[in-house]
Amino acid sequence: MIELDDTHDPARTSWVEAANDPASDFPIQNLPFGVFSAAGHDARCGVAIGDQILDIRACADLGFFEGEAAKAAEATKASNLNGLMALDLRFAGALRRVVADLLDAKAGHAAHDHRDSILYPMRDCTLHLPTAIGDYTDFYAGIYHAIAAGALMLPDNPLPVNYKWVPIAYHGRASSVQVSGAPVRRPLGQFMRAKEEMPHFGPSERLDIELEMGFFIGKGNKLGEPVRIENAAEHIFGFCLLNDWSARDIQRWEMFPLGPFLGKNFGTTVSPWVVTAHALAPFRVPAMKRPSEDPKPLPYLSSATDQQAGGLNVDLEVRLSTAQMRQAGEQSQTVITSSSRYLYWTPAQMVAHHASGGCNLVSGDLIGTGTISGPDQAQLSSLLELTSGSKPFAIGEGEQRIFLEDGDQVTFRGRCRREGFRELGFGVCTGEIIPAHHGE
Numbered sequence: 001m002i003e004l005d006d007t008h009d010p011a012r013t014s015w016v017e018a019a020n021d022p023a024s025d026f027p028i029q030n031l032p033f034g035v036f037s038a039a040g041h042d043a044r045c046g047v048a049i050g051d052q053i054l055d056i057r058a059c060a061d062l063g064f065f066e067g068e069a070a071k072a073a074e075a076t077k078a079s080n081l082n083g084l085m086a087l088d089l090r091f092a093g094a095l096r097r098v099v100a101d102l103l104d105a106k107a108g109h110a111a112h113d114h115r116d117s118i119l120y121p122m123r124d125c126t127l128h129l130p131t132a133i134g135d136y137t138d139f140y141a142g143i144y145h146a147i148a149a150g151a152l153m154l155p156d157n158p159l160p161v162n163y164k165w166v167p168i169a170y171h172g173r174a175s176s177v178q179v180s181g182a183p184v185r186r187p188l189g190q191f192m193r194a195k196e197e198m199p200h201f202g203p204s205e206r207l208d209i210e211l212e213m214g215f216f217i218g219k220g221n222k223l224g225e226p227v228r229i230e231n232a233a234e235h236i237f238g239f240c241l242l243n244d245w246s247a248r249d250i251q252r253w254e255m256f257p258l259g260p261f262l263g264k265n266f267g268t269t270v271s272p273w274v275v276t277a278h279a280l281a282p283f284r285v286p287a288m289k290r291p292s293e294d295p296k297p298l299p300y301l302s303s304a305t306d307q308q309a310g311g312l313n314v315d316l317e318v319r320l321s322t323a324q325m326r327q328a329g330e331q332s333q334t335v336i337t338s339s340s341r342y343l344y345w346t347p348a349q350m351v352a353h354h355a356s357g358g359c360n361l362v363s364g365d366l367i368g369t370g371t372i373s374g375p376d377q378a379q380l381s382s383l384l385e386l387t388s389g390s391k392p393f394a395i396g397e398g399e400q401r402i403f404l405e406d407g408d409q410v411t412f413r414g415r416c417r418r419e420g421f422r423e424l425g426f427g428v429c430t431g432e433i434i435p436a437h438h439g440e
């Protein structure tokens with residue numbers, strides 16, 4: 001478990017003024033890592049602070065780091081975070097403590113004096129994927145999603161018999177993971193339309209979102225060597241928001257018996273900033289309470305510490321903006337709100353299960369939690385669930401949606417709130433649907 005320390009002190013402020021705005025996702029208590037390029041510069045690792053990005057390499061060149069923090073900074077020299085993630089979590093923790101001091105309104109004089117050479121306005125930078133993602137796995141740990149989506153796909157058996165025993169997942173596609181802001185092309189694919197006898201090939205007619213959180217593997221494990229549940233949290237570097245774009249028509253036709261394939265591998269979007277396990281320490285909560293009639297997890301998935309503090313409390317929101325709304329100058333509308341508290345399995349249980357057969361997880365690998373729906377209608381976190389695939393909802397001035405249309409922009413946000421602590425957020429995870437390729 002990560003202990004609270006003075007990096008979590010809500011009284012701390014930064015000399016970067018925008019970080020002190022209560023609405024900012026990136027106060028001095030957050031300090032998420034990401035990869036950016038400023039105009040005329042190569043991609044490099046940075047830390048978000050307010051509306052600025054701190055250049056870790058520039059700080060290292062000024063001699064601001066020593067000991068474990070220096071080793072951590074050294075590991076960010078490549079244009080991705082894989083090296084930093086491969087180190088024991090305490091190295092990123094050491095770097096975080098020094099960065100907090102550098103940016104501190106009271107203690108950060110030395111860094112403030114060099115502000116022009118170590119800070120870049122975020123709006124002038126391009127943000128990249130945080131890691132070179134070797135592998136991507138997507139779980140199915142949101143039990144309200146599993147029940148609601150299962151009821152639509154398989155009315156007789158919405159929750160698979162193994163659901164409360166096994167953290168279910170599918171192996172996703174790393175090559176099509178994109179950073180927030182990249183357009184998402186509507187996929188072509190094969191599917192069966194209602195009341196037709198033969199499958200059809202063409203642009204998906206049921207394009208959907210899945211509201212999820214993602215996390216990045218820190219230290220890996222050797223092939224053949226499982227990760228014990230007690231140690232699993234040490235293999236999780238940090239979290240992001242994740243949209244598992246899904247073509248429901250393609251998915252439905254192809255997924256039995258081997259699971260999702262082309263219905264989900266045309267694109268996955270992640271937010272660019274990795275909110276670290278350290279920053280999230282105040283926002284850990286008990287694992288989702290299992291009803292007393294549910295089975296207890298098997299021993300390899302059971303840890304008292306994980307049950308007590310392995311859950312995560314992040315408020316999640318989905319906003320939708322249509323092309324017509326933007327033309328009319330209208331704001332995007334909130335269509336879904338949910339919370340990461342509705343995960344039946346904790347991230348540590350996902351890691352322990354994933355590695356339990358000996359599968360090697362590698363630093364920088366991306367894991368999705370699965371769609372995080374809540375028990376209420378407004379918390380159903382995919383359009384499939386929200387509309388049951390047939391009942392439209394109203395959006396903008398006189399428009400309606402069942403699934404996504406070309407030009408629709410979907411934006412996820414996540415925010416951590418707890419009495420006595422500074423609120424922090426994840427930035428945005430956004431993507432716009434562009435028309436299918438014409439090569440049909």
Ligand code: MN
Pocket residue numbers: 138139210212244368370371
């Ligand atoms: Mn998913």
